[in-house]
Amino acid sequence: MITTLRTAFLRIDRLTLCFLVIALTAICGLPMALMFKVGLTTTGSLDVGPLIEALQSRSVLRALWHSLESSTLSALGAVFVGTLLALVIGLTDVRAKGILVFLVLLPMMIPPHVTAIAWIQALGPASPVLRWLGIAPEIGSTHPLYSREGLVLLLTMQNSPLVFLLVRAALRSLPRELSDAARVSGSGTWRLLTRITLPLLAPSLLAGFALAFVAALGNFGMTALIGIPARYTTLPVLIWRRLASFGPDVLPNVAVISIILALVTLAALLLQGMLQRRMRSSLIGLPQAPLSISLRKKRPLVEALLWGFIALILVLPAASLIATALVRTYGLDLTADSLTLQNFTEILWRQSVTLRAFSNSTLVAGAAALLIAGLSVPLAYFLTSKDRLVRRFSGFGVGQAEIAFAVPGLVMSIAFILAFIKPLPLLNISLYGTLWIILAAYLACFLAVGLKPVTAAFLQMDGALEDAARVAGAGFAQRMRVIFTPLVAPSAASGAILVFLTAYNEVTVSALLWSTGSETIGTTIFNYEDGGYTTLAAAMSVVVVAATVAIMSAMNLLSRHVPSGTIPWRD
Incomplete structure (x- = not known):
């Protein structure tokens, strides 16, 4: 009996599963647990005093209210815009749907801080496009985006693709018989949408609202670049400012604020899950192609409005970003005399910090993508195992990774600072201030994306x-080597590209973890803009956007070799 148990325990699949769960706990669970310990304990015992004290602070309460307000308003806006786009593209006979879906989802892949910089330059008094059109605000006037409404508008545009993605997928899963029966019964398009389609989409709309809310709640790039000039401080910005103060109790202080942000996020996700279970409807029938509503004579008008909206949210900021990158000094009109490629030359060949940032981001994002692809294959195997105990044990580890992905990136940054600010036991090696801590944070935060x-x-x-x-x-x-890995390799590659794309451009996770020598692309662009080097920030942003579009286009090559829905903009 003992020999049998020993043999079972030493089976390589069991050892692999144990190793994976321990590794996930080490990089996802333990840093979060340590953050809660630092924020909620005093001399080794539970103490909620610091939490209550933080909630009584005017600055924390104001930042919490600003976070909740901007996140709620922008999530409502994202649900409206994303659902409308999904209904028009998903249910009508508009043409070029593949290109439309790609363009609608493009803002989701562009870093929020780059989007904020583009819109700041597009609508400000020094906007090269608006100055060329003669409609720019007066020099010296307040920027129209530096307000609560401006922040909500940009967060709405950033998160609308999330809702669009969910609603479009839900539309494709609805049985066609429902809409056909309604049409046969004489229901018009409006009645069909309001009585059948939208009620059945309610769980997806709620999920879209929750995702947009959580994404806005943890957004740092936009809330910093728009909120700081507008004096509209949110919790992520408050955490960033408090950590920059370098006071004696700064880490326990920011740990408490991070706990508040994490609890709000987890509460929103739990509430979403509870409401979704109550709103779920059981449907009979196989998923089929969704109903195609013929627009007839209205199709040219609808297509013109659709393409005009996409041009507004993509072309105007992109043109302003490129124009700003091509002038010698920010504020100059783009003319033959002011046109220059000096800013691109500066960031690509002369500035050591930008060269180092490109190198660091490529290295760390690439390593994270490859490691996550390698971990995802055995993890997914165990998650789908016929053995219930194996599924539950692997689910325990993956659940920690999903929480790490769900909570705001700045919260995970604080958790990793607390976990790795001291040298590692036995090894006596410090990860803090190196690229290794950023890599570990990327593995924790983005494993769910690749899995x-x-x-x-x-x-x-x-x-x-x-x-x-x-x-x-x-x-x-x-x-694993002969059968499963070759079969899932295209999906693992697709997930790795998504991880690379996400990590390559991010700023929220690395904002508090970088130091001199370990700069990333996101932090460098943010620091350029924050320091007043607008043309350099614009030039670097143009390169990042071009790289993002190129990577997304390259992912289309995998579309025929991966399961349906793996690549978001492909059917």
Whole structure:
């Protein structure tokens, strides 16, 4: 009996599962647990005094209210815009749907701080496009975006693609018989939408609101670049400012504020899950192609409005960003005399900090993408196992990764600072202030992004594959190497590209973890804009946007080799 137990324990699949769960706990669970310990304990015992004291602080309460207000308003706006776009593109006979979906989702892939910089330059008194059109605000006037409304508007545009993605997927999963029966019964388009389609979409709309709310709640780039000049401080900006003060109790202080932000996020997600379960409707029938509503004579008008909206949210800021990057000094009109490529030359060849930032981001994002792709294959295998105990144990580890992805990036940054500010035990090596801590944070925060496509691929496999391999005598390592890894490799590659794209451009996670020598692209662009080097920030942003579009376009090459829905903008 003892020999049998020892053999079972030493099985390589069990050892692999234990290693994966321990690793996930080390990089996802323990830093969060340590943050709660620092914020909620005093001399080793539970003490909620600092939390109550923080909630009584006027600055914290004001920042909390600003976070809740801007997140709620922008989430409502994102639900309206994203749902409207999903209904028009998903249910009508507008043309070029593939291109439209790609363009609608593009703002979601562009870093929020780059979007904020683009719109600041597009609508400000020094806007090269508005000055060329003769409609720019007067020099010296307050920027129209430096307000609560401006921040809400940009957050709405940033998060609308999230809602669009969810609602579009839900539309494609609704049985066609429902809409067909309504049309046969004489229901018009408006009645069909209000009585059948939208009520059935209610859980997806709620999920879209929750995702947009959480994304806005943890947004740092936009809230800093817009909120600081507008004196509209949110919790992420308050955390960033408090940590920059370098006081003696700065870490416990920001840990408490981070706990407040994390609790609000988790409460929103729990409330969403509870409401979704109550609003869920059981549908009978197989998913089919959604109803195609013929616009007839209105189609040219609807298409013109749709393309005009996309041009407004993409072309105007992009043109302003490019124009700002091509002038010698911010505020000059773009003319033959002021046109220059000096800013691009400066950031790509002369500035050591930008060269280092490009190198660091490429290295760290690439390493995170490869490691997550490698971890996702065995993790997804265990998550979809027939053994309930294996599924639950692996789910415990993956659940920690999903929480790390859900909570704001600045919260995870504080958790990693607390976890790794001291040298590692036994090794006596300090990760703080190096690229290694940023890499570890990326692994924790973005593992859920790379895992989902691989899990979807495993769920579509026939269980007979593994049964046949076991009968043939193939062990766990051989099954993973010969059978499963080749089958899910395209999905793992797709997830790795999504991870790379997310990590390459981010600023929220690395905003508090970088130091001299470990700058990332996001932090460098933010520091350029914050320091007044607007033309350099614009030039670097143009390069980042071009790289983002190129990577998204390259992902289309994988579309035929991965499960449906793996690439967001492909059917």
